[in-house]
Amino acid sequence: MVSVTAAKKNIQELAAPVPYETVPLSEASGRVLALPVHAPADVPGFHQSAMDGYAFTWQCWQQLPLEVHGRIPAGFAEQEPLSPQYAVRIYTGAALPPGADTVVMQEKTVLHQARLFIQDERLAPGANVRLRGSEVAAGQLALEAGSYLHSGSVGFLANMGVYEVPVHRKVRVTLIITGSELVQPGAPLLYGQVYEANSWSLRAALQHLPVQVQQVLHVPDNLHQTIQAINTAVIQSDVVLITGGVSTGDYDYVAEALHACGTQFLFHKVKQKPGKPLLFARSGQTLLFGLPGNPAAVLTCFYEYVWPAIEQMAGLCNTRLQQVQRRLTARVVKKPGLTCFMKAICNTEEVTPCMAQESYRLSSFHTANCLLVLEEDTTAYSPGDLVKVHLLPDRLPY
Ligand SMILES: Nc1nc2c(c(=O)[nH]1)N[C@H]1C(S)=C(S)[C@@H](COP(=O)(O)OP(=O)(O)OC[C@H]3O[C@@H](n4cnc5c(N)ncnc54)[C@H](O)[C@@H]3O)O[C@H]1N2
Ligand code: MOO
DSSP states (O other): OBOHHHHHHHHHHHOOOOOEEEEEGGGOTTOBBSSOEEOSSOBSSSOEESSSEEEEOHHHHHHSOEEEEEEEOTTOOOOSOOOTTEEEEEOTTOBOOTTOOEEEEGGGEEEETTEEEEOOTTOOTTTTEEOTTSSBOTTOEEEOTTOBOOHHHHHHHHHTTOOEEEEEOOEEEEEEEEOTTEEOTTSOOOTTOEEOOHHHHHHHHHTTSSEEEEEEEEEOSOHHHHHHHHHHHHHHOSEEEEESOOSSSTTOOHHHHHHHTTOEEEEEOBSEESOTTOEEEEETTEEEEEEOSSHHHHHHHIIIIIHHHHHHHTTOSSOSOOEEEEEEOSOEEOOTTSEEEEEEEEOSSEEEEOSOOSTTOOHHHHHOSEEEEEOTTOOEEOTTOEEEEEEOTTOOOO
16 A cells, blocks of 8 residues: 555656647637747737827927827828827827827827827826837747646737647546446436446546546446456547446456556555545556545545646646645544545635545535645644645636
């Protein structure tokens, strides 16, 4: 049996970023940038008016009355330098004519017989002008490799004229759900059968990652079928998640099947609760996780081990798994020798363990927004103790 720390280290060492591909910008959202993007040109590409108003040269205005001459809508470029005694009508987004350096908003002016009177006490030289290259200068690093591309990133890339981007391909995941007792929600349940929850919770969690779910294979507790499913999954996946059948019962075939498939066993059993029978193996570049079947153990192991592995394989440079410290609100006791992950609710200061901690129960996972981490060798915690908390990355409070 390995410690939680050793298990995590082992996974971290083997989770290599998947290769990258170039995709059109329209497909970049939700992907991870594989190479840095340098600005191909200055943005803005010219000194640009930020307001509808009048552009002029500050220093000339200090000395001369200004006469309005000409107009420059957005999209038009006036090449002629602005003569000292003139201001030009200009609109938001338009290029300043050479020589102009300041824009006054039209609301702050009075125009009388083509003379411009400015009534703006706070106007300063350079006001209302977006300088060329002020957003990003040509050649400057704009987005770092490993950045997650969301709406803001895609907009920024478009703004720079970038129309295709090198992104890691999605991490390909296959789920193998084992258990002869399982029935899909919607179908009638016979006595002794249970509704299958693990494929549902895992798919829901995977939606928050740059993942392509290749297939969900359902297999009964049968060695031959488990071997077949593993062989199918390995060929098409970077990560294989197997639920159930990893313990030591007569109908638990996952370990045996993984051996038969020639996978390399890395660990089986971790000093933790829930999810003690957690199993980790690999076949070439494919990582295989045997997640102990109890539904809350599956999700706990997913967030603690699989989520960070997938983030790393996706090429992300930052993790959304935040570890924080909070004051415990209740007394908690535990056995020594096992790290415990408790479903809990935390706010900015405190953390409270949920009821229903048993690993067959998912109701606590519905209410939890974090996992409270109780250290391997500690046996009791008191209210007020500072404890480690792992925020569940896909639970923004509503
Ligand atoms: N003698 C021992 N028995 C057990 C041990 C042990 O160390 N010695 N460990 C227990 C722990 S801890 C866990 S966790 C489970 C894990 O066992 P398996 O991975 O073999 O899981 P199963 O036996 O297949 O299922 C356990 C439990 O979860 C239900 N289940 C399984 N898959 C699903 C699913 N997709 N949706 C809903 N529910 C599911 C299944 O019906 C069982 O009730 O082993 C303990 N036993
Ligand atoms: O630890 Mo198991 O994961 O309790 O049910």
